[in-house]
Amino acid sequence: MRGAPSKPKAELMAVAAEPAADTPLDIGELADLLGYSMKRAQLKVFDHFLRVMAPLHLTPAQFSVLLLLERNPGRNQTEVANTLGILRPNFVAMLDSLEAREFCVRKRSSSDRRSHVLMLTEKGKATLARAKKLVAGKHEARLSEVLGEDNRVALVQMLAKIAREL
Amino acid sequence: MRGAPSKPKAELMAVAAEPAADTPLDIGELADLLGYSMKRAQLKVFDHFLRVMAPLHLTPAQFSVLLLLERNPGRNQTEVANTLGILRPNFVAMLDSLEAREFCVRKRSSSDRRSHVLMLTEKGKATLARAKKLVAGKHEARLSEVLGEDNRVALVQMLAKIAREL
DNA sequence: TATTGTTATACTCTATAACTATA
DNA sequence: TATAGTTATAGAGTATAACAATA
Structure with a gap:
C-alpha cells in the first residue's frame, strides 16, 4: 500500500491547487528543535520501558521510587x-x-512522630531486583543497540547537564 | 543556610539509627537511567521554552503547529x-x-467538503516570525551555551534516532 | 509558629467511543 | 461503507490550599 502514486482523478484543472495529499508533511525546522525531538524521544523511551516492564506492572515513576528507597x-x-x-x-x-x-512500608518515625520512615519490604527488594534485570537486559540494552554504548552514555551525561544547569 | 552542619541534638544513643537527615539522598543508579535523565531534562527544556516565549504566550505544542502550518x-x-x-x-x-x-484559519476544502484546509493568517505568520527569533536567540542559544553547539546538534540527532528507531 | 502527611480540588494531557456530514 | 471533524468523557499527571497531628 502507498507504493505507486496512482492518481486516477484529473487534477489538471485545479486552480489554487491544494497540496499533494498522500504526501508526508515536511516537519522542517521542527527537526532541529531540541525540545521537539526530546519530547518525542522521551515518549518512545517511556513506552518501551512500559513494554519491557509489563510482566512486573511497574511504571518508570514507581521504579524510580523503589530504586531510591533501596539506596536510601x-x-x-x-x-x-x-x-x-x-x-x-x-x-x-x-x-x-x-x-x-507490599513493596514498601510506612513506619512512624521514633524521632519525629509527624514523619513516616519508608523502607522496602523483602517482596519489594525481590521485585526491584527482577525489575533491574529487565531494565538492564532489555531496555537500556536496546538503547545501546540503537545508539551505540558510548553514545548512550554521552547522551545521559548531556541530559543530566541540561537538568542541572538549564 | 545549610552551610555549617550544626547538630545540637545528641544522637549518640540512637540504636537502629535513622539516616542523617539534612543529607541529600543518593540517586544511585537513577543517574544512569536514560529515561530518568530524559524526563527531567525534557521538563527543564519545556519550562525554559515557556519562560522565553512568555511575551507571546505560545506553548511548545502551539509553536510546533504554527511551524508546521507555515511549512505545509x-x-x-x-x-x-x-x-x-x-x-x-x-x-x-x-x-x-x-x-x-487569529493565527490561522480553517477553510472547507473544495475537493473534499469533509475536511478543513488549514492556513496561517498574516498575524499568524508575523507572530511565528517573532517566536522563531525568540527560540533561536534565547532558547536554543542557551542550550548551545550549556552543551556547546556541536554537542547540541549531536544531541538532537541522537534523540531523533531514538524517536525513529526505538 | 512551622512542618509532615493528608484531603480536596482543579487544570492540563492523553485516550476512546460515538455522532454528523460528507464521500 | 468509510473518513473528517467534532463532542463527550474518562484517566493520568500536576498544581495549590487547607486541615490534623506533631514539633
Missing part, C-alpha cells in the same frame, strides 16, 4: 518526593499503591 | 495532528484557540 532506606515521604520532583500531595496515592502491593 | 499550508487537521502525534479529538480545542487568536 529510612527517609521520609517529603525527602523522597522532593528528590524525584514529585509534589508531596501527589506522592501519597503513589505510596498507597506501592504499599498495597 | 493547505493540509487538513488529520494530517497535521498525525504528524505531531496529536490525536484528532484533542487537536480540535487546540485549533479553536489558535483560530480565536
Whole structure:
C-alpha cells in the first residue's frame, strides 16, 4: 500500500491547487528543535520501558521510587518526593499503591512522630531486583543497540547537564 | 543556610539509627537511567521554552503547529495532528484557540467538503516570525551555551534516532 | 509558629467511543 | 461503507490550599 502514486482523478484543472495529499508533511525546522525531538524521544523511551516492564506492572515513576528507597532506606515521604520532583500531595496515592502491593512500608518515625520512615519490604527488594534485570537486559540494552554504548552514555551525561544547569 | 552542619541534638544513643537527615539522598543508579535523565531534562527544556516565549504566550505544542502550518499550508487537521502525534479529538480545542487568536484559519476544502484546509493568517505568520527569533536567540542559544553547539546538534540527532528507531 | 502527611480540588494531557456530514 | 471533524468523557499527571497531628 502507498507504493505507486496512482492518481486516477484529473487534477489538471485545479486552480489554487491544494497540496499533494498522500504526501508526508515536511516537519522542517521542527527537526532541529531540541525540545521537539526530546519530547518525542522521551515518549518512545517511556513506552518501551512500559513494554519491557509489563510482566512486573511497574511504571518508570514507581521504579524510580523503589530504586531510591533501596539506596536510601529510612527517609521520609517529603525527602523522597522532593528528590524525584514529585509534589508531596501527589506522592501519597503513589505510596498507597506501592504499599498495597507490599513493596514498601510506612513506619512512624521514633524521632519525629509527624514523619513516616519508608523502607522496602523483602517482596519489594525481590521485585526491584527482577525489575533491574529487565531494565538492564532489555531496555537500556536496546538503547545501546540503537545508539551505540558510548553514545548512550554521552547522551545521559548531556541530559543530566541540561537538568542541572538549564 | 545549610552551610555549617550544626547538630545540637545528641544522637549518640540512637540504636537502629535513622539516616542523617539534612543529607541529600543518593540517586544511585537513577543517574544512569536514560529515561530518568530524559524526563527531567525534557521538563527543564519545556519550562525554559515557556519562560522565553512568555511575551507571546505560545506553548511548545502551539509553536510546533504554527511551524508546521507555515511549512505545509493547505493540509487538513488529520494530517497535521498525525504528524505531531496529536490525536484528532484533542487537536480540535487546540485549533479553536489558535483560530480565536487569529493565527490561522480553517477553510472547507473544495475537493473534499469533509475536511478543513488549514492556513496561517498574516498575524499568524508575523507572530511565528517573532517566536522563531525568540527560540533561536534565547532558547536554543542557551542550550548551545550549556552543551556547546556541536554537542547540541549531536544531541538532537541522537534523540531523533531514538524517536525513529526505538 | 512551622512542618509532615493528608484531603480536596482543579487544570492540563492523553485516550476512546460515538455522532454528523460528507464521500 | 468509510473518513473528517467534532463532542463527550474518562484517566493520568500536576498544581495549590487547607486541615490534623506533631514539633
